[in-house]
Amino acid sequence: MQANRLTYGYLLLVGVPLLVLVSASELGKGITAPPAVAGEWTLQTTDPLSCVDAPNVTITQSGEEVVVSLHDAKKTRWQGLLQNARLNASGSCGGKTARFEAAVEGERSKRILRGQLWVDGCDTCARASFTATRSPSPKEGGR
Secondary structure, eight states: HHHHHHHHHHHEEEEEEHHHHHHHHGGGGGEEEEEOOOOOEEEESSSOOOTSSSSSEEEEEEEEEEEEEEEETTTOEEEEEEETTEEEEEEEEETEEEEEEEESSSOOOOEEEEEEEEEEETOOOEEEEEEEEEEGGGGGTOO
């Protein structure tokens, strides 16, 4: 009788958590992480916007959520999402809403962002196409 109780206790305390762990692992097989875009980027634009007066931006990332920080005097930050290798962020630009849209291209070590910047409701502002490349880190001989 004592052996049966120990067997049931073992199955309950070890078997059930193991079954939950295996099930969770199977369910998570189809989940993929979004591409990593966090870091400092250098923008090459065709026609810079007045509110983007610095060629560098810093992107911070937590899963799909991103923050694009401009290197301007106001320390402007635009909130956005990264879904299906497309980064969409928006924020204030001279009292209007600016948009930052980019496709994430390439492998992690040679990743680039290619997209457009524009300001909603600004008739005199043209859409600015850009390509962004990662700025070299201090370890790689940059800055």
